[in-house]
Amino acid sequence: LSRPPKELKRLAREGCWAGSHAGRARLYPRLIQQVSCRLVTPDALVYRDVAGRLFGKPSVSSHPLPEFLEGCPMPTYCLSPHGVTALKKILICVGALFPDITHSPLLPALAALLLHYSEDEAQCFESVSRLIASNAPHAGYIDQxxxxxxxxxxxxxxxxxxxxxxxxxxxxxxxxxxxxxxxxxxxxxxxxxxxxxxxxxxxxxxxxxxxxxxxxxxxxxxxxxxxxxxxxxxxxxxxxxxxxxxxxxxxxxxxxxxxxxxxxxxxxxxxxxxxxxxxxxxxxxxxxxxxxxxxxxxxxxxxxxxxxxxxxxxxxxxxxxxxxxxxxxxxxxxxxxxxxxxxxxxxx
Structure with a gap:
C-alpha cells in the first residue's frame, strides 16, 4: 500500500494478488480503511454490540431481511451455512444502522464476497459500512x-x-x-x-x-x-x-x-x-x-x-x-x- 495509487491500480488490474486468498484477506481491510468516509461510521465494535442485542449469543437469526433488499439478488458465492447466516446478520445490521438506505441491489453480493476475505462477520460489516459511508467526491461505491x-x-x-x-x-x-x-x-x-x-x-x-x-x-x-x-x-x-x-x-x-x-x-x-x-x-x-x-x-x-x-x-x-x-x-x-x-x- 506504500506504492503510488497508479501503481496499485496497475497491480490490481493485472491480477497480481489474484492467486492468494491470504493476500486478499490482508489487503482488502487495509484498502477499505483508506476509503474516505463520514466521520461517524459504524465499525466492528458497533456491530458486535448491535448484533448481540438483536440476535443474542450465539443464536441463529430468524429476523427478516431489510425491506430495501426486496427483489434484489442474494448470491452467497459458495459460503458455508454458517457463512450464509453471518451474511444475513450483516445485512440486517446494515438495515438497522443505515435507515436511509431504501434500495441497494449491489449490497448483498458485495457483502458475500468480502465475507470470504474477512476475519469474522464484524470485520466484514465494518468494510461494508465504510463503503456505504464513502464521501469521496464523484467516487461512490454503492447506490443506496x-x-x-x-x-x-x-x-x-x-x-x-x-x-x-x-x-x-x-x-x-x-x-x-x-x-x-x-x-x-x-x-x-x-x-x-x-x-x-x-x-x-x-x-x-x-x-x-x-x-x-x-x-x-x-x-x-x-x-x-x-x-x-x-x-x-x-x-x-x-x-x-x-x-x-x-x-x-x-x-x-x-x-x-x-x-x-x-x-x-x-x-x-x-x-x-x-x-x-x-x-x-x-x-x-x-x-x-x-x-x-x-x-x-x-x-x-x-x-x-x-x-x-x-x-x-x-x-x-x-x-x-x-x-x-x-x-x-x-x-x-x-x-x-x-x-x-x-x-x-x-x-x-
Missing part, C-alpha cells in the same frame, strides 16, 4: 436508493450508446425496451459472473469505485456482440441471453482479457459518469420516479400496436428512439410536424 440505482441504469445506457454503438444497435434491434435490458447491467457482474471473475472485479472496485463496474459491463456488452449473431437473437429473450452469456463468460474470454478490454475503453472519465448520473437523476425526479415501482411503466418503449407512420416502421422508430439520451426517452414523443399535414416548409 431506487432513484440512484435507476439513474445508474440510465447512465449505463448512455455510456453503451456512446462507447459500444454496435452492441447497442444489436440490443435495440432485439429488445422491445432497451432500458429494461440495461436495467439489469449490474446483475451481469454480481451475481452473473463466476466467482473467479467476480473477485477480480472486486480487486479493482475497492481501489477505483463504481466507475470500474461500468467499464467491465461495457466490456461484457462488447464481447456479447462479438459472440452472437443478430439472426441468432431473433425471437429470443435478450435479457436471458445476456445472463446466460455472462454465466458462461469463461467460454468466450479470460478474466485478464476482459479487464484489459474494459480498461482499454478511451475517453471515459469519472466526471462524465457523475454528470450523466446527475442529469438522469434530475429527469427521473421531474417524472416523479423516486421509489420502487412494482410495474416499471416509466420504461418507455414504442407501442408496436398503435404506432403509425408513413416514414418509418415501428421497429425503425424503436431503433431511432434508442439513440437519444436515456433521460429524454423517459418522456413520450410528441408529433410536432408532419409533411402530409403541414407540407414541406418548416417556416409555415
Amino acid at each position: 436508493s431506487f432513484l440512484a440505482h435507476q439513474a445508474s441504469c440510465m447512465t449505463f445506457g448512455d455510456l453503451a450508446n456512446k462507447h459500444c454503438p454496435a452492441a447497442h444497435k444489436l440490443i435495440a434491434g432485439s429488445a422491445e425496451n432497451v432500458l429494461e435490458v440495461y436495467s439489469e447491467w449490474l446483475s451481469w457482474l454480481f451475481p452473473g459472473l463466476p466467482f473467479g471473475y467476480a473477485v477480480r472485479v472486486l480487486d479493482v472496485f475497492l481501489l477505483e469505485g463504481q466507475k470500474v463496474l461500468y467499464r467491465i459491463a461495457l466490456a461484457l456488452l462488447k464481447q456479447f456482440r462479438l459472440s452472437v449473431t443478430p439472426a441468432g437473437l431473433q425471437g429470443s429473450d435478450i435479457k436471458a441471453e445476456l445472463q446466460a452469456f455472462v454465466r458462461n463468460i469463461a467460454e468466450h474470454v479470460t478474466v485478464d482479457k476482459l479487464l484489459e478490454r474494459a480498461f482499454g475503453i478511451r475517453l471515459f472519465s469519472r466526471k462524465e459518469i457523475w454528470l450523466l448520473q446527475m442529469a438522469n437523476r434530475k429527469a427521473l425526479m421531474e417524472r416523479g420516479i423516486t421509489v420502487v415501482q412494482r410495474r416499471p411503466s416509466f420504461h418507455l418503449a414504442v407501442d408496436m400496436q398503435n404506432f403509425s407512420s408513413s416514414t418509418v416502421t415501428a421497429q425503425e422508430m424503436r431503433l431511432v428512439w434508442s439513440w437519444i439520451p436515456e433521460r429524454f426517452s423517459l418522456f413520450p414523443p410528441l408529433l410536432l410536424f408532419s409533411t402530409s399535414e403541414h407540407g414541406c416548409s418548416l417556416q409555415r
Whole structure:
C-alpha cells in the first residue's frame, strides 16, 4: 500500500494478488480503511454490540431481511451455512444502522464476497459500512436508493450508446425496451459472473469505485456482440441471453482479457459518469420516479400496436428512439410536424 495509487491500480488490474486468498484477506481491510468516509461510521465494535442485542449469543437469526433488499439478488458465492447466516446478520445490521438506505441491489453480493476475505462477520460489516459511508467526491461505491440505482441504469445506457454503438444497435434491434435490458447491467457482474471473475472485479472496485463496474459491463456488452449473431437473437429473450452469456463468460474470454478490454475503453472519465448520473437523476425526479415501482411503466418503449407512420416502421422508430439520451426517452414523443399535414416548409 506504500506504492503510488497508479501503481496499485496497475497491480490490481493485472491480477497480481489474484492467486492468494491470504493476500486478499490482508489487503482488502487495509484498502477499505483508506476509503474516505463520514466521520461517524459504524465499525466492528458497533456491530458486535448491535448484533448481540438483536440476535443474542450465539443464536441463529430468524429476523427478516431489510425491506430495501426486496427483489434484489442474494448470491452467497459458495459460503458455508454458517457463512450464509453471518451474511444475513450483516445485512440486517446494515438495515438497522443505515435507515436511509431504501434500495441497494449491489449490497448483498458485495457483502458475500468480502465475507470470504474477512476475519469474522464484524470485520466484514465494518468494510461494508465504510463503503456505504464513502464521501469521496464523484467516487461512490454503492447506490443506496431506487432513484440512484435507476439513474445508474440510465447512465449505463448512455455510456453503451456512446462507447459500444454496435452492441447497442444489436440490443435495440432485439429488445422491445432497451432500458429494461440495461436495467439489469449490474446483475451481469454480481451475481452473473463466476466467482473467479467476480473477485477480480472486486480487486479493482475497492481501489477505483463504481466507475470500474461500468467499464467491465461495457466490456461484457462488447464481447456479447462479438459472440452472437443478430439472426441468432431473433425471437429470443435478450435479457436471458445476456445472463446466460455472462454465466458462461469463461467460454468466450479470460478474466485478464476482459479487464484489459474494459480498461482499454478511451475517453471515459469519472466526471462524465457523475454528470450523466446527475442529469438522469434530475429527469427521473421531474417524472416523479423516486421509489420502487412494482410495474416499471416509466420504461418507455414504442407501442408496436398503435404506432403509425408513413416514414418509418415501428421497429425503425424503436431503433431511432434508442439513440437519444436515456433521460429524454423517459418522456413520450410528441408529433410536432408532419409533411402530409403541414407540407414541406418548416417556416409555415
